[in-house]
Amino acid sequence: MSEAKAPGIIRFSGVTKEYPRTGTALAGVSLEIAKGEFVFLTGPSGSGKSTLLKMIYLEERPSHGDVKVSGVLASSARGGDVATLRRKLGIVFQDFRLLEDRTAEQNVSFALEVIGTPRTAIGPKVARALAQVGLASKAASLPRELSGGEQQRVAIARALVNDPFVLIADEPTGNLDERATRGIFQLLREINGAGTAVVMATHDLELIRRSGLRTIELNRGQMVFDSAAEARPAEDNA
Amino acid sequence: MRLAFREAMMGFQRAPLLSALSIITIGFSLFAFGLFGLVALNIRNAVQQVEERVEIRAFLTDGTPVEAAAAAVGDVSGFPEVLKAEFVSKEQALVLAKRELKEFREEFDASVLPASIDVRLKDGYRDPRTVAAVAARLRAYPFVDEVRYGDDWVEKVYRLRNIATVAGIALGLAFAAVSVIIIGATIRMTVLSRAREIAIMRMVGATDSFVRSPFLIEGFTKGILGGLMALFLTWAAHQIISSQLIETQFFDPKLSMLGVAAGALIGALGSALSVGRHLRDV
Structure with a gap:
């Protein structure tokens, strides 16, 4: 970490996560993600990508080591700290996780309502987020009336609506076709261009190769590659 | 608070069948408790009348x-x-x-x-x-x-009173426990049916107390409605028993209100426990 760049907003220090039944999900992972950075997280299924992302939004806590996100330490964070931190994060999943009985607009505004945003501020923010993902004209549509790519855009709008400093995307293109994948990736690049850091887990090696962005690879819970590091670890034979 | 109330009311709107089922279950659980209460009240009154003759x-x-x-x-x-x-x-x-x-x-x-x-x-x-x-x-x-003073008789009345009190408390607690378990399970179904909503709330930074509040309001409301239903059913049973079998006394207004309040409390408590458990598990 000798290069001069923006300070780390996410820092993992020797993080190990063990589950009583399934064993070790992460083993001694140390990494740092800077403000405004775009990072791909890749590796085979079960390599620990989702566990690592869950640790960023404090859904999981380390068994050993520590995670620091925007000044909040996982080891000492309480319920209120977690809620406050998550208001500054945007999270997107492969399965969209939208409320099926609410329109695109209502799905996005829900994220603001439940954290007590004043009603007068909600409308403009929701309109701006939907416009940012290119869905202003579909604000009144229910999720079932939208394509997969559009549903994922609604999920991204919901993640963006509170101006997060980082967007965590857990295989956001996993359920999408090639064209929708490109569209979503392009959108994430634009969001990143506006200053929001993006951490995206994906299996799409072609997408990673073409982008030339920082890539972290996990295998069996260990970090086997980080393109930001000067050299690959010796044990990496992937 | 306004949003929590709106979400609670939307819970009824979005799942009317499940909500009706919850209210009916709460109503019948409290009805069973109410019938027991009616029997206990009339036994107590009968014993009291006998006691007054000491x-x-x-x-x-x-x-x-x-x-x-x-x-x-x-x-x-x-x-x-x-x-x-x-x-x-x-x-x-x-x-x-x-x-x-x-x-x-x-x-x-x-x-x-x-x-x-x-x-x-x-x-x-x-x-x-x-x-x-x-x-x-x-x-x-x-x-x-x-x-x-009829020492034998006094002894028997006193023993009967003690048996009635102990049996009343034991059966009452058993009925109340069964009611809480059934109501808790019913509310758990509601919580599970809205697991996605809860997950989203937490994901975007809602506090656990905020997540709980619509469910507490919903459980409280269902408890009141179930309590009113139980009160009506118990009153109907009392009317039938009084006209067909034996003259019985019904709960006074204060006790009736207490029954409905107990329903509301059980509803809110069942909700709190179910949501709390869900929040711990996920």
Whole structure:
């Protein structure tokens, strides 16, 4: 970490996560993600990508080591700290996780309502987020009336609506076709261009190769590659 | 708070069948509890009526001066256990006997029946030991010939009261526990049906207390509606029993409101436990 760049907003220090039944999900992972950075997280299924992302939004806590996100330490964070931190994060999943009985607009505004945003501020923010993902004209549509790519855009709008400093995307293109994948990736690049850091887990090696962005690879819970590091670890034979 | 209330009401709107099922389940659980309560109330009243008839009668020797008897009545009235003490003259005793035992009306004669001091005890002092103690104090008066209070009968009434109380508490707790379990399971179904919503709320930074609040309001409302339904069913059962079988007493308004409030409390508590468990598990 000798290069001069923006300070780390996410820092993992020797993080190990063990589950009583399934064993070790992460083993001694140390990494740092800077403000405004775009990072791909890749590796085979079960390599620990989702566990690592869950640790960023404090859904999981380390068994050993520590995670620091925007000044909040996982080891000492309480319920209120977690809620406050998550208001500054945007999270997107492969399965969209939208409320099926609410329109695109209502799905996005829900994220603001439940954290007590004043009603007068909600409308403009929701309109701006939907416009940012290119869905202003579909604000009144229910999720079932939208394509997969559009549903994922609604999920991204919901993640963006509170101006997060980082967007965590857990295989956001996993359920999408090639064209929708490109569209979503392009959108994430634009969001990143506006200053929001993006951490995206994906299996799409072609997408990673073409982008030339920082890539972290996990295998069996260990970090086997980080393109930001000067050299690959010796044990990496992937 | 407004949003929590709106979300709670939307919960009814989005899943009307599940909501109706919850209310009906809560209603029937509390109805079973209400029926038990009705039986317990009427048994307690019956025992209380019998208890109220516990009376100590101190027969006075012939020739006891009225002044001495009156002084004794004043004295006995001051006992902490005594509700009422009254002097019954030979003539009054005759009138009473003729009224109570009509078939032997012609047999009675004023000279046969002695004067007495009749003592009724306060509620809570009608147990065999207290009755016997008061009787012993009455016997201490030199002009008291004999004291009767039906010791066997008092013993039986007291035992019956104790059995009814213990059985009432035990069965009541069992019914209440079953109600809470059934209601908790019903509310858990609601919570599970909205697991995605809860997950999203937490994901975007809602606090756990905020996540809980719509469910608490929903559980509270369902509890009130279920409680009102149970109250109506219990009242209907009471009407049928009273008209077809035996005259029974219904809960007074205060007790009825308490039942509905218990429903609301159980609903809110069941919700709190179910959501709390869900939040811990996910």
